[in-house]
Amino acid sequence: MTINVVQAALLGLCACLSSMPGLGGTTFGNYTLGRPLVAGLVVGLILGNVPMGIMLGAAVQVVYIALVTPGGTVSADVRAISYIGIPLAMLYAAGMGWTGAESEAQNFAVTMAATVGTLGTVLFYGTATMNLIWQHWGMNQVDQGKLDSLYLVDWVFPWISHIVCSFIPTFIICLMGSSMVQVIKDYLPMDGLAMKTLFTVGSLLPSVGVAILLKQVISKPVDFLTFFFGFTLCAFMHLNLIGCAIVGGFFAIMNYNIRVLALRPVAAVGAAADDDEEDI
Amino acid sequence: MKTLSKKTLSKSFNHWFYGNLTCFSQEHMQTFGYMLSMLPVIKELYDTNEERTQKLKTYSTFFNTEPQVGSVVVGITTGMEEARANGEDVDDETINGIRAGLMGPLAGIGDSLVVGTLLPILLGIALGLSGGGSPLGAIFYILVWNIGMYFLMRFMYFKGYELGGKAVEVLVGEKANAIRESIIMLGTMVIGGVTASWINITTSFKMLNSEGGVIVDLQKTLDDVYPSLLSAVFVLICWYLLSKKRMSPLLVMLILVAVAFVGVLVGFFDPGLSY
Numbered sequence: 001m002t003i004n005v006v007q008a009a010l011l012g013l014c015a016c017l018s019s020m021p022g023l024g025g026t027t028f029g030n031y032t033l034g035r036p037l038v039a040g041l042v043v044g045l046i047l048g049n050v051p052m053g054i055m056l057g058a059a060v061q062v063v064y065i066a067l068v069t070p071g072g073t074v075s076a077d078v079r080a081i082s083y084i085g086i087p088l089a090m091l092y093a094a095g096m097g098w099t100g101a102e103s104e105a106q107n108f109a110v111t112m113a114a115t116v117g118t119l120g121t122v123l124f125y126g127t128a129t130m131n132l133i134w135q136h137w138g139m140n141q142v143d144q145g146k147l148d149s150l151y152l153v154d155w156v157f158p159w160i161s162h163i164v165c166s167f168i169p170t171f172i173i174c175l176m177g178s179s180m181v182q183v184i185k186d187y188l189p190m191d192g193l194a195m196k197t198l199f200t201v202g203s204l205l206p207s208v209g210v211a212i213l214l215k216q217v218i219s220k221p222v223d224f225l226t227f228f229f230g231f232t233l234c235a236f237m238h239l240n241l242i243g244c245a246i247v248g249g250f251f252a253i254m255n256y257n258i259r260v261l262a263l264r265p266v267a268a269v270g271a272a273a274d275d276d277e278e279d280i
Numbered sequence: 281m282k283t284l285s286k287k288t289l290s291k292s293f294n295h296w297f298y299g300n301l302t303c304f305s306q307e308h309m310q311t312f313g314y315m316l317s318m319l320p321v322i323k324e325l326y327d328t329n330e331e332r333t334q335k336l337k338t339y340s341t342f343f344n345t346e347p348q349v350g351s352v353v354v355g356i357t358t359g360m361e362e363a364r365a366n367g368e369d370v371d372d373e374t375i376n377g378i379r380a381g382l383m384g385p386l387a388g389i390g391d392s393l394v395v396g397t398l399l400p401i402l403l404g405i406a407l408g409l410s411g412g413g414s415p416l417g418a419i420f421y422i423l424v425w426n427i428g429m430y431f432l433m434r435f436m437y438f439k440g441y442e443l444g445g446k447a448v449e450v451l452v453g454e455k456a457n458a459i460r461e462s463i464i465m466l467g468t469m470v471i472g473g474v475t476a477s478w479i480n481i482t483t484s485f486k487m488l489n490s491e492g493g494v495i496v497d498l499q500k501t502l503d504d505v506y507p508s509l510l511s512a513v514f515v516l517i518c519w520y521l522l523s524k525k526r527m528s529p530l531l532v533m534l535i536l537v538a539v540a541f542v543g544v545l546v547g548f549f550d551p552g553l554s555y
Binding site: 003019021022023025026027028030031032035037038040041043045050051052053054055056057059061062065066073089101102103104113114118127128129131132134135138139142143145146147150151154155157158172192196197200201203204205206207208210211212213214215216217218222226227228229230231232233234235236239240241242244247249250251252255256259260263 | 283291297298299300303304306307308311312313315316319324325329330332333336337340347348380389394395396397399400401403404405406407408409410413414415417418419421422424426429430433440454455457458459461462463464465466467468469470471472473474475476477478479480481482506507508509511512514515516517519520521522523528529530533536537539540541543544545549550551
């Protein structure tokens, strides 16, 4: 598997659309194209191996399942994870003769994506800083009463920032990807300590992603029971995640009903059984 | 009496839906997306360019929140701007008071509920549909997330427009809290499921007797106690480091690199690689 100029350009375009702040918009850009699972599909289509893209993308997705960017601070850059990390991981996996289903392939993809994702934060700060130029110009235009210039500031000029900070880096790195992957293969033997560590890191990293999520949702120790309830459903009782979500949804509805009952004045609880329909 | 046309409201909403963060910078964040989505509203309500410029400048103050939930704020100020154009007593300070007052709480709700809970639930389900490299999960996520968010944001924008300043009570009331708590409960369970299904940490540690027979196969022992126990333990350790020791995610990742290195050295981890 290699990446030609057209493929690299398509990956570069996806990087422009998907980043935070991306030109695909927040919902479709950052939160759809930027998610590694979706990127797995897109990169798989571009490189011509959808199953491998999905399997590697899904593995990487677990690490970034809770990629929240509070107040615009980023710890990892989605465009780099999705459109540099996943293509490189696919090149390497294909070079090793893997299909993507092997845990080695997935652990490699995770480590690769996490590394470029962390380094990629520089792209985020680059884009945001360059946008200052357009905004400064835009404020002046508004002061002069040229209000329609806002369209240029918000929708057109950021393309320049993205061509510099998203398109070009992605294009070049992906184009050089095949030779970089060859270097890794030549200098890092698979049974050596470095590679063993690298692959072990890949299997450990998703636990950070999940822990970030837990940090937000766990407010008291007893909440861990809720977490382990879901864990047990899947680990012991072998429900898949859809089944788990349905069981969870049932408990959530019960909890909601109990909470709403508790909000009412004590005397009214018995009488007001059927006025649940208040609009919120 | 001036009433905004449905067309203008849709245009204003769509400007926000697409452009809330397209020109992001650390200094102004969502301010330009906000001004652009108010532009169609202001053009319809005011006739002279001087008046339009003056009113639009109300929205040139800093704005940043979770942009998807934040569509309700744009709706609220649209409603207030309409009231102002009809001569009601609404000034810049009232509008910016509401914007500044809702920014923080809505960022909290949006980050924890939408991005921190709803999105992982959908991704969790999508991962469940991706077995064997099937594109079904990704397609499911693309459709459900985008269509769902578009209509949710649209609903919130128009609800905000209808209620104007009164929307504030609805957003931070007790009932909203009950919904929020219940959805977080669902999210926590799905996260547990994701941990069990998608994290696969195993040990290769075995104790051998002098003939090379296995006395203790640690992974097998652990599986008998509680399947995927090591995965759960690692998640708990990371959670402890992040929230109790207040470490940054990057630092925790580096610690894991060190743990992996030492673990491989002592034979606790072995990914079993070969050419």
